[in-house]
Amino acid sequence: MTNFEQASNGPGPRLMGADTMMGNDVYNRQDEDLGDIKEIMLDVAGGRISYAVLSYGGLLGMGEKLFAVPWAALTLDTENKRFTLDVSKDRLESAPDSTRTAGPTCQTRPGPGTSTPTTAPPRRKP
Numbered sequence: 001m002t003n004f005e006q007a008s009n010g011p012g013p014r015l016m017g018a019d020t021m022m023g024n025d026v027y028n029r030q031d032e033d034l035g036d037i038k039e040i041m042l043d044v045a046g047g048r049i050s051y052a053v054l055s056y057g058g059l060l061g062m063g064e065k066l067f068a069v070p071w072a073a074l075t076l077d078t079e080n081k082r083f084t085l086d087v088s089k090d091r092l093e094s095a096p097d098s099t100r101t102a103g104p105t106c107q108t109r110p111g112p113g114t115s116t117p118t119t120a121p122p123r124r125k126p
Helices: 089-094
Strands: 025-027 033-043 048-056 065-070 074-077 082-085
Touching: 033 089
Parallel strands: 025 082
Antiparallel strands: 025 033, 033 048, 048 065, 074 082
């Protein structure tokens, strides 16, 4: 089953690999392209997805804004093979980049004092 094929008991698959969702497009209800999913952040202790990192704007990683979007705010659009987020493009345009605002950061590996990630995604090594 591909990541957008219908499961036998619902509008989309019940289980998907997190890596299959990374790079998927995100549109709003006005059918405007908001960007794509750059990362899926897991609440390891709770055993659930905490949020998705939305990459908005920029070109080849330059000038992009990253936003921590609560997982529950995204809807899987199986017909168009993308996610839907109920937010205006103008709101994203004027909002600060989540990676540049104050707040806790994520750790890529658990260690002493590690807390649940809430704002900035980890940077990938080249």
